[in-house]
Structure formats: C-alpha cells, structure tokens
Amino acid sequence: SQTIHQWPATLVQPVGSPLSLECTVEGTSNPNLYWYRQAAGRGLQLLFYSVGIGQISSEVPQNLSASRPQDRQFILSSKKLLLSDSGFYLCAWNKGTVSYEQYFGPGTRLTVT
Amino acid sequence: DQQVKQNSPSLSVQEGRISILNCDYTNSMFDYFLWYKKYPAEGPTFLISISSIKDKNEDGRFTVFLNKSAKHLSLHIVPSQPGDSAVYFCAASHFGNEKLTFGTGTRLTIIP
Numbered sequence: 407s408q409t410i411h412q413w414p415a416t417l418v419q420p421v422g423s424p425l426s427l428e429c430t431v432e433g434t435s436n437p438n439l440y441w442y443r444q445a446a447g448r449g450l451q452l453l454f455y456s457v458g459i460g461q462i463s464s465e466v467p468q469n470l471s472a473s474r475p476q477d478r479q480f481i482l483s484s485k486k487l488l489l490s491d492s493g494f495y496l497c498a499w500n501k502g503t504v505s506y507e508q509y510f511g512p513g514t515r516l517t518v519t
Numbered sequence: 520d521q522q523v524k525q526n527s528p529s530l531s532v533q534e535g536r537i538s539i540l541n542c543d544y545t546n547s548m549f550d551y552f553l554w555y556k557k558y559p560a561e562g563p564t565f566l567i568s569i570s571s572i573k574d575k576n577e578d579g580r581f582t583v584f585l586n587k588s589a590k591h592l593s594l595h596i597v598p599s600q601p602g603d604s605a606v607y608f609c610a611a612s613h614f615g616n617e618k619l620t621f622g623t624g625t626r627l628t629i630i631p
Contacts, residue, residue, distance in 0.1 A: 438617050449623035457617060496562050506551045506612045508619055510562030
C-alpha cells in the first residue's frame with residue numbers, strides 16, 4: 407500500500423529565515439505530487455504540482471519554491487520567510503493517469519514569528 | 520474566481536439525523552467531483568466521488584448526489600455520528616486536468 411510522509415510536523419521560524427519542508431511517497435512510482443497551504447479558517451490553496459522529476463508548475467506567485475529531486479520526493483522551500491507564510495502545509499499525491507483522487511500527508515504546521 | 524463554492528461555512532446536526540452538505544460549481548468543464556473530510560491538524564481524507572455520467576453514488580452512510588443542470592452536488596450522511604464532526608471539502612476536476620479545485624469547506628458539528 408502507498409504511504410505519504412511529511413516532516414517536520416510543526417515548525418516555528420522567525421521572519422527572514424529559510425524554509426525546507428519535505429514530502430516523500432512510498433509504494434508507488436511516478437506519482438503526481440502536490441503542495442497545498444491551508445491558512446487559518448481558509449480552504450485548500452494549491453501552491454505547486456509536479457508530474458515528473460524536475461517538472462514543477464507554480465499556481466500562485468509567492469515567496470515559495472518547490473523542487474522534485476527524486477521520483478517520490480517533493481520539497482517546498484523559501485529563502486526568506488514572511489509572516490504571511492504561516493499556515494498548514496499539505497503534500498498530496500495521485501496516479502494522474504489512473505484516477506483523480508489525491509491522497510494527503512499529515513501536514514506541517516508552520517508558524518512564522 | 521471561486522469555481523467551487525461551499526456557501527455554508529458551518530452546519531450543526533443532531534446525532535442520528537441526516538447531514539446534508541452542499542457544493543456549487545461554475546465551470547461546466549468539471550466532470551468529476553470528490554468529497555474530502557478533514558480533522559484539525561491532519562491531512563484531508565478522501566470520502567467519496569462521483570463522475571458526471573452518474574447522478575448518485577453511495578458508499579455506506581455516505582451518498583453524493585449530482586445535479587449537472589444546476590451545477591450542484593450534495594453529500595448526505597445518514598445517520599450522522601459524533602465522529603463525523605470535521606471540515607468537509609468539495610473538489611472538482613475534468614479530464615486531462617492534473618489538478619483539483621477545492622471549495623472553502625463546511626465545518627460539520629454533530630451534537631450528541
């Protein structure tokens with residue numbers, strides 16, 4: 407069966423510091439990978455998605471970037487965090503050629519102070 | 520432009536009764552619809568989906584109804600249980616699109 411991992415689970419970072427969140431998927435190959443953010447009291451905002459290694463699509467111009475160095479690894483980064491980057495970050499995967507359903511990781515709670 | 524709308528931010532239902540969560544969409548290209556359930560500080564979990572070739576899909580206590588002419592879908596939970604208290608997200612996509620478009624969610628509270 408497939409499993410998706412995210413770490414860290416929680417993170418408190420000062421404004422202006424860098425960020426690196428990691429997501430890995432087990433039990434499947436060549437998945438589509440997604441980064442979402444849920445701000446307090448808001449819905450799910452798609453930030454980036456990737457259909458293959460090195461292929462990144464950005465949905466929202468912002469202070470963040472994403473990379474996919476390996477087939478089942480997706481990284482969300484920032485060089486300098488802003489207060490507005492606080493939120494709950496979710497990674498998800500699906501087998502894009504097979505189904506629409508996306509499966510989410512446990513999330514990372516980021517607080518920028 | 521909010522293409523998927525959940526106009527009720529919250530809903531309270533007595534335990535054992537029916538919960539009905541609603542979702543409207545504007546993009547006529549959408550042909551596949553999904554419902555997710557989310558507990559606080561956890562990732563959403565997939566509940567049930569429906570293709571536009573159907574108007575109803577049932578899975579245990581959960582039933583999704585699709586009205587294409589009205590661009591409206593609803594999730595029925597019968598009977599409602601305390602563990603159903605969560606935020607429910609509606610999502611939509613169409614053939615050839617790798618992305619899901621999510622609504623803003625409805626917080627369901629089941630009252631014991």
